[in-house]
Amino acid sequence: MKKLINYTKILRSKNAGPLFITFDLIFNSKEDMEYVEKRLKKSDISKAYAVNEEKIDIISYGVVNSIKITFPRKNISGSLCDNDIYGCQMHMPLANIEI
Amino acid sequence: MKIVALNGLLGYGYSEEALNTAFSEKVDYLGVDAGSTDPGPYYLGSGKSFTDRGAVKRDLALALPKALEHKAPFIIGTAGGAGSDEHVKWLKEILLEVAAEQSLSFKLGTVLSDVSTKYVLDKFESGKLINMSDEFPVNKQAIEESTRIVSQIGIAPVIKLLEENADVILCGRACDTAIYAAPCIYEGYKEGLSFHMAKIMECGAMCSEPVAAADVMQGYMYDDYFELRPANPIRKCTVDRVAAHTLYEQSNPYLIFEPDGVCDLTNSKFTQVDERTVRVSGSEFKEAEEKTLKLEGVKCSGYRTICPATIYDTDTIKNIDLIINTVTEFVKENTKNTLPENSYEINFKLNGGAESSLGVIIDVVGKTQEVADTVCALARSRMLHCDYEGRKSTAGNLAFMFSPSDIHVGAVYEFSVFHLAKVSSLLETAKISVEEV
Secondary structure, eight states, X not given: OOBGGGGEEEEEEXXXXXXXXXXXXXXXXXHHHHHHHXXXXXXXXXXXXXXXXXXXXXXXXXXGTEEEEEEEOSSOTTSTTOSOXXXXXXXHHHHTOBO | OEEEEOOSSTTSOOOXXXXXXXXXXXXXXXXXXXXXXXXXXXXXXXXXXXXXHHHHHHHHHHHHHHHHHTTOOEEEEEXXXXXXXXXXXXXXXXXXXHHHHTTOOOEEEEEEOEEOHHHHHHHHHTTOEEESOTTSOOOHHXXXXXXXXXXXXXXXXXXXXXXXXXXXXXXXXXXXXXXXXHHHHHTTOOHHHHHHHHHHHTTTXXXXXXXXXXXXXXXXXXXXXXXXXXXXXXXXXXXXXXXXXXXXXXXXXXXXXXXXXXXXXXXXXXXXXXXXXXXXXXXXXXXXXXXXXXXXXXXXXXXXEEEEEEEOOHHHHHTHHHHHHHHHHHHHHHHTTTSOTTOEEEEEEEEEXXXXXXXEEEEEEESSHXXXXXXXXXXXXXXXXXXXXXXXXXXXXOEEOSSXXXXXXXXXXXXXXXXXXXXXXXXXXXXXXXXXX
């Protein structure tokens, strides 16, 4: 078991508009991407971010050995409870998921 | 056809030499994005720009004479950071200042894209508003409370102004892609390629190595493909960078949603042409049956006062939940006769949480600045001296970094509208005008 971040070359989060958060996982090789693709579970992401599984989109983008994950932000950007307006520091719960 | 992107955001800067290099051959169009919703709702609400006036003027002052000299229409999207009428006014003033200082004359086309509360309410009543996220449903009261609402225009108003031979096109809130896709489509190039190239170019040299939003990018459009090459010789476009860029800030790497339809990148091919140039082909476009425009609106949620502080005492850190509850109850009790109900919201924003230190920001948003001040001061003093079992550091719980400890942040805005509106025409919200400068 390794943490997800240890399989990736790039692991980042960013708003896709103020209502959504999107994560890009970019891997060094096709093998790494496929290895994670097979093992990354929506239920783990759901637990890490307290978001319903059916709201999570996981899309593989093989052109650059990457996986994209998108779901709605619970506190939309700039709402009173929001702590990350750009959403660029929301990736650690994902990074720490054990694969 | 050659189109140049000044940079990823007007006011973020670029290399003057790179601009000169880009204009050392014939340039047909110049574009720049001047705004974003990234910095949050405040800027749309306040009418202010998150970019600096001086930096914006510098970026314009070098580029404008080049564009005019080359007869390359200069398209500026989302003026002033948020693209409302107020923001367009701000950028237009800078543009006119530059023109006067350099004795430049040109035909200026402007697209304003503010919409009235009534326009949005009518859309709501006729069932023409679509949620973008279930977490943020259409809300009539929020529409009514909105202080400013903009529509995000697509390519149609820009093409209209190109037809009128405008030399400079200043847009209110616009899709980033409209800046670069409009001239390509106007010249008859394929929509799929035009939107895809536009999506990559709108961030300037972000798709190159070393990466930079703050530099010049060059796009070359052909019948069946387009090519990208950074103007600055220290940078290069690689297949990986260019392909990866379609991931950035997008919810789906294969689909780019536009007011006119969807750009589908499933069959896009990326080829390295030379060390610094990437060719892209195969991107397709599917026109939407129903056209939509995105509406962005904000409301004022009150006035903010904050108090930032640090806790270093490990026992205090361990008791933080109890302290926060005590302080919250204390404030409630002490204001129940003096402040109307629901006149403030208090949040304790905790940063870090390592054993050695915990950052705390007491964040109060009140109906007025006075209410926020009152609540923040009460919470701060109570938190400073809040007791807990076994407390040894009885002189105070908080290390303040500043005097005064409490800071006025001012008006707070939140998004009230962020929805798609079905429209009968993509020009429906655009107020287009042309004038000689």
